[in-house]
Amino acid sequence: MTTTIAPPVREVLLDCVRTATAAPSLHNSQPWKFQVRGGRVDVYADPSRRLHVLDPDGREQLMSVGAAVFTLRLAIRNSGYRSDFTLFPEADEPGLVARVIVTRPSPVTRSAEALAAAVPHRHTNRWPFAQIPVPRVALDRLRDAARREGAVLATANPAGRDAVLRLARFADAELRRRPGYRDELARWTGGSVRNDGVPLRAAGPWDALEYVPMRDFTEASAQQRTGEPFEPYPTILVLATDGDRRVDGVRAGQALQRVLLTATWQDLATTPISQPVEVPSVRRLLIEPGSGLFAQMILRVGYGRGAEGSPRRPLSEVLLPSRPGDTARRRWSE
Template structure:
């Protein structure tokens, strides 16, 4: 029996914050509900990407990121939560259950990261050449560690080139799959929408001389021969393993890193191609020499102004309340 319970009045604003998490192609594969005074986060079976995410790895990463936002929203509202990951083994769609803890004031870090949520978005435009300061780099590494993940900053042109080649090779594999390309096209939006990636936010069309791969969301071209970026800061985020629990942990670590990026005045975009192709993921792990499993490649730098991609209304992702006390 819970001594305190969450209510619908607490759930709705928390979910409005949670849905600002990133997801592959902005598919938003999550649902939320109250059950016996606890908040449940669930995979949405109607939002799975059959071609781009057949193992549901990306959907679980996204749910982990939404879980981190949910935790921040509840903490800033004065009621932090204890998180139970995958509390019902017989219910594989149930990703997490959040049980209220004793009320307390939010920490300064929680408040800063929460304030960064509406300003965080994937910036697919070229970044300025200004280097990311050492202090900011340290903050990003610590952000991943605080959530049980790890972040490897790829330093040096040789190392960056090796990771870039792995990413490009994976992208070529994916490009040869017609179903994969068709699914990206279905999630590209050319008008008002509440999900998917607006073409205007997709960045420029990829060029053969680009160092890193680019999704074909955008439809505008750069000046001929102009490099996208020659020396980007590339980071690889990982977890101890690649179980469902590891993926949820990695999603929380990813979102904490991305919000720390935003709080530091930086921008980021994600490259999941080398994670989506199993052989490329293993090559990446070996290249890094790290224990554990890479879960995301992140490009970080100083970006041009942009805007977040659209999200569904919280009412569209909240299921009927099972029991409210």
């Protein structure tokens, strides 16, 4: 006698895709598309939403898509199913980043419930944090979260912290001199009626101590950016992988989202600091050359005031048709 396991109904997977769109992305560009077919979800990178000035090789876009893939996997797990995933499953479709296939029903674990509950509360916090040390046990949980997704998360010691932030300030200045930087920033600075980009209410102040470099999302607007003193001794983490291929970018994105959600359920605020990894000469200095690791993202963590979330596109804008033979499937891999 053969037992056939029915996949979840389409509505369940659509809810999981909707949850996946809450993932973080560079400038809240939301550079993903999803296609639901039976018990599988294909996740694509949307080339029209890549930031060519900051991310010319598409590494950060793959991280963003990877964060969405992890959130999708988590949502499926929280719906009472297990899943398997394959990265870049079809060689002739480079835009198809991941295929997530539901495998079987399974009771929801407390850890999955906790991470899933954190999804709507995870927001990039661009405000000053309290001068309260992050407990070692909390940092251990963050390191374990990265390890579970095949990445390494290291806490910078005081000298390393100062060096990383010094490099971040240098990289920020270098990026501002890049041709097209301000135009690209203006495109992704959201207004009140947009469903993507960074709204001005989420932009945050600049650090009056000029220590922590915060990207200025207000410079393309008439809004005056205020200054506030940030914490003088921030906790800085470096997320790294043991390779730097496309698959490693996706892996880093999955690890980043697990780390961010683990921080959120511990009531920690988080700020990805991406400027140092957007300047190749600076990125190479973030990790010891002999370590065999590649820096993928810098994170600032701590205890801070609540931060508002950025808008999200509706499901209708990120869902591809699932009809057999639909040509839209290839269009997004071009």
